[in-house]
Amino acid sequence: MPTLSPLQQQIVDLDxxxxxxxxxxxxxxxxxxxxxxxxxxxxxxxxxxxxxxxTPQRSLQEPYFDLLYSPERRAGGEATPATxxxxxxxxxxLFWPLAGEAAGFARPDQPPVFLxxxxxxxxxxxxxxxxxxxxxxxxxxxDRNRLYSQIIxxxxxxxxxxxxxxxxxxxxxxxxxxxxxxxxxxxxxQECVNRFRQYCLEHNLLDFSLQLEVFADALWKQDIVKDYLxxxxxxxxxxxxxxxxxxxxxxxxxxxxSFDSALLIYDxxxxxxxxxxxxxxxxxxxxxxxxxxxxxxESFVMSEGVAELSDGLVEAIAPNSESKVEGRRSNxxxxxxxxxxYYPELLDAVVNEIQSLLxxxxxxxxxxxxxxxxxxxALRFSITHRLEAQNIxxxxxxxSRSLKEEPASHALITLAALAHPHWNIHPPKFDAAxxxxxxxxxxxxxxxxxxxxxxxxxxxxxxxPFEEIKPDVQERITFSIGNRYxxxxxxxEEYRAxxxxxxxxxxxxxxxxxxxxxxxxxxRNFDSVRVAASLVESVKKFRLALDLTGLEDLSGLGxxxxxxxxxxxxxxxxxxxxxxxxxxxxxxxxxxxxxxMNRPVTIQFWLDAGSSGWYERLAQPxxxxxxxxxxxxxxxxxxxxxxVHYSKEAMARLVSGLLHRCRxxxxxxxxxxxxxxxxxxxxxxxxxxxxx
Numbered sequence: 001m002p003t004l005s006p007l008q009q010q011i012v013d014l015d016x017x018x019x020x021x022x023x024x025x026x027x028x029x030x031x032x033x034x035x036x037x038x039x040x041x042x043x044x045x046x047x048x049x050x051x052x053x054x055t056p057q058r059s060l061q062e063p064y065f066d067l068l069y070s071p072e073r074r075a076g077g078e079a080t081p082a083t084x085x086x087x088x089x090x091x092x093x094l095f096w097p098l099a100g101e102a103a104g105f106a107r108p109d110q111p112p113v114f115l116x117x118x119x120x121x122x123x124x125x126x127x128x129x130x131x132x133x134x135x136x137x138x139x140x141x142x143d144r145n146r147l148y149s150q151i152i153x154x155x156x157x158x159x160x161x162x163x164x165x166x167x168x169x170x171x172x173x174x175x176x177x178x179x180x181x182x183x184x185x186x187x188x189x190q191e192c193v194n195r196f197r198q199y200c201l202e203h204n205l206l207d208f209s210l211q212l213e214v215f216a217d218a219l220w221k222q223d224i225v226k227d228y229l230x231x232x233x234x235x236x237x238x239x240x241x242x243x244x245x246x247x248x249x250x251x252x253x254x255x256x257x258s259f260d261s262a263l264l265i266y267d268x269x270x271x272x273x274x275x276x277x278x279x280x281x282x283x284x285x286x287x288x289x290x291x292x293x294x295x296x297x298e299s300f301v302m303s304e305g306v307a308e309l310s311d312g313l314v315e316a317i318a319p320n321s322e323s324k325v326e327g328r329r330s331n332x333x334x335x336x337x338x339x340x341x342y343y344p345e346l347l348d349a350v351v352n353e354i355q356s357l358l359x360x361x362x363x364x365x366x367x368x369x370x371x372x373x374x375x376x377x378a379l380r381f382s383i384t385h386r387l388e389a390q391n392i393x394x395x396x397x398x399x400s401r402s403l404k405e406e407p408a409s410h411a412l413i414t415l416a417a418l419a420h421p422h423w424n425i426h427p428p429k430f431d432a433a434x435x436x437x438x439x440x441x442x443x444x445x446x447x448x449x450x451x452x453x454x455x456x457x458x459x460x461x462x463x464x465p466f467e468e469i470k471p472d473v474q475e476r477i478t479f480s481i482g483n484r485y486x487x488x489x490x491x492x493e494e495y496r497a498x499x500x501x502x503x504x505x506x507x508x509x510x511x512x513x514x515x516x517x518x519x520x521x522x523x524r525n526f527d528s529v530r531v532a533a534s535l536v537e538s539v540k541k542f543r544l545a546l547d548l549t550g551l552e553d554l555s556g557l558g559x560x561x562x563x564x565x566x567x568x569x570x571x572x573x574x575x576x577x578x579x580x581x582x583x584x585x586x587x588x589x590x591x592x593x594x595x596x597m598n599r600p601v602t603i604q605f606w607l608d609a610g611s612s613g614w615y616e617r618l619a620q621p622x623x624x625x626x627x628x629x630x631x632x633x634x635x636x637x638x639x640x641x642x643x644v645h646y647s648k649e650a651m652a653r654l655v656s657g658l659l660h661r662c663r664x665x666x667x668x669x670x671x672x673x674x675x676x677x678x679x680x681x682x683x684x685x686x687x688x689x690x691x692x
Contacts, residue, residue: 007296008033011263012040016235019262021287022294026660027301027600030265034239035063037263038079041235048077052233056243056273058083060598064237080233084248085208088215089114091229092206095219102218103210106202113205117152118538119545120207121569122560124148127195136188139181140621145569150622151192152207157628159209160245160277162216165193168628175627177637182621189622216247220254229255236262240598241286242270245277246630249286256289264290269656272595275617275625282630301600301663305334309666310659312691317652317683335692336667343608344382346671350605351386353667354586357603358392365393367602369587371594371658373613377405383588393585395527397593404565408528409535411438411521412507413562419492419506421461423559432456438528439514439521440484447477451485463489484519503558504539507532526585595657602663609670615651615683617643651683 004012011033014020022030042048055061061081068078082090092099092112100108115123125148128136137147158165169190173183200210219225236259238252256262264286271280287293299307338353340346350370357363372379375398387394403409414435417425427435433452437443443451454473455464466474466482466489474482491514501509511532515522522528542561587594587601591614617625626646627638659666668688673679 004033004036005029005296005298007294008036011294012036014261014263016044016046016261018292019256019259019264019290020292020294021264021266021290022296023266023268023284023287024296025268025299026270026598026657027299028296029298029300030267030296031063031239031598032300033296034237034263034265035067038064038237039067041261042079046235048079050077050232050234051079052236053079053081054087054236054238055081055083056240056248056278057596058086059596060240060243064239084244084251085212088211089206091215091219091225092211094228095222095225098222098224099214099219100204102222103214104201105204107204110204113203113545114211115205115207115545116538116541117149117208118564118569119542120152121145121148122542122564123199123205124152124192124196125564125567125569127199128192131188131192136192137185137622140185142619142621145567147622148569150620151189151196152209153620153623154189154628155193155196155207155209157277157623157625159212159216160247161279161628161630162247162250165197165209165213166190168193171627171634172624174635175624175632175638177639185621212247216251220251226255230258234260237265238262239265240270241266241283242280243267243273243278244283246279246282249279249282252286253289256286262290269653269660270595271653272592272657274629274650277625277629279630299660302660303334303664306659306662306664306666309334309691310656313655313659313687314652316687316690317655318648334665336665337670338667339670341672343671343674346607346669347382347386350607350667350669351383351390351392354387354392354605355390363602364584365586366584367663368605369589369594369601369603370605370607371589371591372607373591373611375588375590379607380588387586394588395530395585396588397597398590403531403535403538404569406531407434407438408522408525408531411435412510412515412532412535413565415439415488415492415510416503416506416558417562418461418463419495419510420500420558421496423562425559425562426458426461429453429456429458432458436485436488437521439488440481441519441521441523443481443484447481451477451481455485455489463492465489480519488514488520502539502543503561504536504543506558507536507539511536591654591658595654595661598661600661600663603665603667604658604662605667605669606658607669608674609668609688610674610679610682610685612682614654615647617647617650648683651687655684655687 008029011020011022014037022033024030038051038053041051053061053064058081064079064081068081093114096112097108100112105112125144128148128151129144132144140147142150154168155165158168163171169186172186172189176182176186197210199205200207206214236256241249241264266283266287271278302310338346338349340349354368354370357368358365370383375396380396380398384394384396404413410431411434414427414431417423417427418432418435429452430449433445433448433456436452437445437448440448450473454469455466456462457464466486469477469482491510495506495510511522514520515532516529517523522532539561542564543557546557546560589597591606624638626632626642670685
């Protein structure tokens with residue numbers, strides 16, 4: 001058991017009939033106290049199944065999982081980890097006969113079909129694609145997958161915040177100040193929302209928004225459902241309260257008095273999921289229902305220098321009239337600046353510094369993180385290539401990235417198309433070469449293209465034997481590569497002659513029998529293994545969703561999935577991506593993703609400090625995180641002044657959150673010419689100039 005401060009021990013020893021609200025900045029030991037509180041409950045004989053662990057996102061439960069799955073904990077029942085969305089889904093599934101009729105589904109006697117973000121986009125595309133051909137969204141110039149996801153995002157916000165989905169277009173329209181032609185876009189978006197919701201009700205489909213609405217509006221009001229929850233869960237631990245939406249806080253307001261004990265943990269200065277509907281104000285209001293409020297202020301993470309840097313930067317970004325900016329002490333080592341003229345030179349310098357840190361100190365690779373406002377394919381490749389050249393282990397995570405864009409999943413999809421010629425999907429030669437390079441260990445792109453040009457026939461999807469290649473070319477490719485290619489080719493040929501498997505079963509079989517074996521590309525590449533696991537889970541959920549709607553053609557389902565990915569569907573969030581498979585590896589991630597991992601590190605590298613991405617919101621023409629929130633005044637227009645105010649507030653929150661998760665030092669990467677080749681003079685650089 002770790003050493004706890006007196007306040008932390010007070011949290012752990014909370015009476016079994018008391019409710020406590022704990023707040024404080026990141027790094028002050030709130031979650032550690034929550035984990036020990038759960039351990040204390042279990043040790044005192046509280047039945048594990050009577051403990052409900054709530055977090056806004058499943059990845060935030062990892063510290064609690066470490067306890068629950070620890071061999072040192074006492075035997076007994078398991079606590080129930082959940083999110084409000086997950087709880088809503090369980091209740092909809094358990095009480096479906098009641099929910100289906102109350103919510104107006106066309107076939108309440110038939111089982112429900114629960115949709116992931118990916119399958120929701122699939123059905124949304126099915127409905128919206130014909131409308132695009134009729135002239136809908138003519139003035140919007142974004143990829144179709146982003147268009148579908150923003151419409152779904154609107155539905156989710158309506159459910160999370162608690163207003164009718166039929167009001168989405170009107171709310172956006174009333175707040176808009178600009179070109180009148182844009183107003184037609186909001187009408188189009190509302191029409192798509194209405195059609196999607198109607199289609200879901202007709203076919204028993206429940207996306208996230210409908211699950212939450214059915215639970216909040218229909219099931220929660222039923223005594224039998226409320227009694228079931230109250231009877232089963234007697235103790236509550238609710239971590240990161242501030243990252244949940246108002247609807248979740250509303251339900252908890254009614255539910256909280258029924259718990260024997262409750263521990264609510266609130267992270268001050270957070271609210272990083274505001275773009276998903278998080279509401280810090282309604283979360284903060286829950287403290288009124290608790291017997292006691294404890295504030296933790298002493299950081300167990302930040303050094304004194306990092307704390308001073310954080311205070312100075314936040315004050316420089318969003319000045320407080322009651323305080324003044326104070327510069328850091330000159331002898332402090334909490335900030336180092338890496339400068340260069342060109343961006344590739346900056347990346348070289350960053351990787352060299354990481355190599356120096358690893359070789360000259362006791363810091364492990366897992367204590368280093370490389371952050372950027374956005375992590376593009378080019379930046380990820382450039383960084384990882386340099387790290388690999390220095391033999392530095394790494395891993396990356398980009399949760400909103402389409403699975404199609406991940407090299408590991410793209411290779412698997414190409415191999416699936418080659419193994420299923422009846423799909424009539426003919427990968428181009430470059431895709432086939434890239435799939436071979438990804439799948440065969442030691443095969444570079446030059447030899448992969450040479451091999452593909454000789455053995456691959458795109459028209460009939462034929463793969464020729466390695467033995468038919470001229471001897472001099474065989475030697476150039478090497479016989480060891482040839483043997484691995486032959487193994488992969490023979491496996492594909494044998495599969496073609498056998499019965500067709502569901503696509504997720506096919507991926508499991510190919511991965512287990514070939515690609516994960518020694519000599520193949522997925523054998524030791526843990527990042528590729530993580531992506532492959534996410535792909536298999538995605539295909540499985542897609543198959544289950546479509547199976548229940550009557551599609552029995554397994555081969556057609558695989559083809560449907562491939563075509564869905566080719567549309568660029570944004571991936572769902574999979575736990576494999578958030579978990580640390582390779583504990584001792586440098587993490588490369590977008591800044592917001594790292595914040596939601598909620599783990600401290602010793603060293604942070606901030607790339608592209610001159611980028612506007614640290615400051616500006618993503619362009620989202622069909623949705624708006626601030627207008628579609630409970631705190632926005634109905635009918636008020638969004639102006640440039642609002643944009644500046646909320647952008648500064650968001651950047652201050654981002655910078656503070658990052659520094660509260662940094663133990664010793666931040667390296668600020670500055671290049672005269674940024675990643676895109678232009679000079680960057682963003683707000684983050686100006687803030688550093690003021691603070692220093």
